[in-house]
Amino acid sequence: MSEKYKFHNPEGLYFVTSTIVHWIDLFSRNEFKHIIVESLKYCQKEKGLTIHAWCLMSSHLHMIISAKNGDLASIIRDFKKHTSKRIIKEMDLINESRKEWLLRAFKKSGEPLTRITNYKVWQDGNQPKEILTNQFLDQKLDYIHHNPVENEIVDEPEHYLYSSARDYTGVKGLLNIELLVR
Template sequence: MSEKYKFRDPKGIYFVTGTVVHWIDLFTRKEFKHIIIDSLKYCQKEKGLIIHAWVLMPSHLHMVISTSGKPLETIMRDFKKYTSRAIIKELDRINESRKEWLVRAFGKSADKIKRVTSYKVWQDGNHPIHLDANQLQEQKVDYIHNNPVESEVVDESVYYWYSSARDYSGKKGLLDVVPLE
């Protein structure tokens, strides 16, 4: 694994990305989105995850995060592991038209890796970037909030439910956010 992308400063603020294998547009259904939201809430409450900014797009999750508890690498590992299992379980529960294709894609991704026994939903790594300057923090927060606008999902970032842009505009979003100044 590259030495470049690691959580080196335990007190630092980081930009991270979680991407679905093959960039599959998985988070188009509310059930899968809510697995992510509920898991992030759990990580905030039980593991000390601090979310400064976030956006959940169809194939990936961007966040600016820090921690007041467990190490970020532990939180992210557990988050991905739990949500992977929950998503596979949810695929069995709901009427998803792409179920067979998704299960096959996640299964094939797992076949290539010895440590994964059944399904692989997330790509390896989080690509953490240490945001040690205010300018860098501001740039990443703007990037996160403009992601749905650039993807032409909404006209204005505050209208996208699955983002902290609402919190930065004075409205309450889906997650507790500690805005950066």
């Protein structure tokens, strides 16, 4: 993995993107979206994750994050591992019409890797980019919050439930957000 894409500064503020393998539109199901929200809440409460902005799209999750303990790499690794297992388990509980296809795609993605014993749900890496300037911060906040508008899901960023855009307009969202002063 490139040195360019690592969490180098333990006190840093980072823009990260986690993507489902093959850019599969997994989060078209509410049950899977709820797993992500619940898991992020757990990471906030138990692992010291601070979320400053986020947006869950159909195939990926964008966030601006920092960590109270400075170990973002471990938090994100554990988050992805946990949510992968929960998503696979949830497929048995709900009527997922794409179950066979999804499991086949996740299994095939994990086959070349010895560290994967069953299914690979998330792509490797998060491409963390440390936010060092206000200009870069503004760009990433706008990008995250306008993603659902660009994808024609909503007309206004704050209308999208699975995003912190609501919090930035004074409406409480699904997660506790530490707002960034712009």
